[in-house]
Amino acid sequence: MPFIQQKRTVALLLVATLSLTAIVPLALNRIVRAASLSEVSVRFDRLKVSTATTGTVCAKPTTVGTESSVVVTYPASYTLGLAATFTTDTTTNTASWPSGAVAWPGVGTATNVTGQVVTFASGDLSVGTLYCFNWINSAAVTVTATPGATNTGTVATNLDSSAFNTVSIADDQIVVTASVPQSFSFALSGNTDALGGLTTGAVATSPTPRTATVNTNAKTGWLVWAKDSSTGLNSALAAKTIASTTPGTNGTLVAGTEGYNTGVTSSQVGGSGTLTVATPFVGGVLGRGSGLDTTLRTLASSNGTADTAVLTLKNNAAIGVLTPAATDYTDTITVIGAGLF
């Protein structure tokens, strides 16, 4: 460029500069913006329209300086609560924050809400570090009533600013339901119980006690009942019944005194239920129990599920000197169980 032309250009530039002096500030004010945050994210914990939500704000500053505030401009038509509702923390569920995020220093409850603009205090931030904080009161923000993907806002410190976007949808939830079917198992370990020869000198008891085992997922528990066919040990040949000893009452047989009863002990591997032997049939001591009759009587019960609940049934008998001799004394005991679903 020829020199004179250069000088002319310089002169023109000077004139132009002077003449623009008055209007440049206006123009700069119009376009001057903060630098961009290098990363920004706002997570709304609920996306369903018209739903109150908590959330998380994250940002990574780019400008060296001293931050003193963070301003979140929520999307238009999101409903905001008062500043006092914007309570925050930096400790809840931080594992779900974006990778590398750290707690935003100096953040507290919002200091101001004006329109969609919420101002929080902020401590000084380091360039290149991603900071996050949660707003933990769902009363602070309610998602817009309109489904859409143009819900734009900004996160700004006093140095940097960037836009974010979120979405509002008709429903963000799936309701999951399930049914667990009923199960109940009940088993007797055997169907005979030979007491052997009875003598006046001792109380006879089951040499191999039969067991009744219950497994069930009945949430309320289960019951086991028993009755017998003869309300005692009956001999057809002798036309004699060694009568059940006081059905419904717990007692202990004594050698030499005629009697017949059933005692129960229990155990349980697992389950929520507490297994209880009915008071009349509590066994555990030779000859202790209650007689059976032809009416079903509760042997034991539980108030919850059962894994291998075992009732051990011991039948006890004693004779007196006048008890007729016979080899056909017999009784048939019926044991049943049921779950309370």
Add this chain to the structure above:
Amino acid sequence: MPTSFVSFLTILSVSLFSAVPSSTNYTLKAFDFGNGGGSGSSTSYSLNGMTNGQTGNTITSTAYLAQPGLAATINANVPPAPTFTNPSSYYERLKLVVAIGGNPTSTKYAIAISDDNFVTTRYVRSDNTVGTTLTIANYQTYSLWGGAGGFYILGLQPNTTYKVKIKAINGNFSETAYGPVATASTVNPSVTFAVATTLSGTPPFAANFTSLPAGSVFAANADAILALTTNALFGGAIYASDSYAGLKSTAASYTINSLTADLSTTGSGYGAQVISASQTSGGPIAPATPYNGGADSVGALATLLQPIITTTSAVSGATATVRLKARTDALVPSTNDYIDTLTFTAAMVF
């Protein structure tokens, strides 16, 4: 000799020695044309020509420097309009490919940018961000501006139309005027996200374990279908939470706990697994640990949001399928009121 050149030499005369040719007003120091000059002659004609003069005699004084040659021969060419685009729905950057306009590789270019038709002009810095002043450091060669692949101007505002223009320089006193303007626009940051199930595309959404007898692993009768598209440069995540950290029965006062486990070897449990994840472009999306197991391995659901799908970049047309599985043992109370509510949300890092 042009008048301007005469004036130029007049100014210089205060520091030059007298030489031939000369007058009272001027002295011409030398006739050489520098390394680009040359001459030809015949019996009838003599032609002197100059293509470049940078190695000719240089004249200096304490106040002035006069370099040889004509400025027009060393000026860079005015760069044509660059290629200025937004190739991938960017909201904070635009791609620029400098057009060299026949300039040599050593030519440097300065890039002016404006969002108000150059009422206010800013300049692209060597770190590809935008600054308020133009310094010599902001002049870069075509190669440093990314060559044919171009580069991204960073730190722009979303949803804004920008104009750029470029000037070139070969050396001192050789800068061109700005070339033609090219225009491109950023878009707003965006995310679209949708929830559906394999049974229904519209809410309310439901999934049911019709029956959970003990000892086997069952899948719910519907999978969750999650759809995501975003231009978030740093990607983001889809998060899931549930109401009870399990399937809860009020009637039984019991919860089938959600857990991270292989249900085929677990007595009782409930959880989620991502059984497919794909996208049309970008991403990719990927299941987050522990929801990335196969077969009967599930991840625990919790009342606090957990990332279940992640992507580290913008993605389009992404779809993930989430399956719910459960198993009970003999002690899980029988009832038909087990319930849980899954919540899905998505958050992007812009």
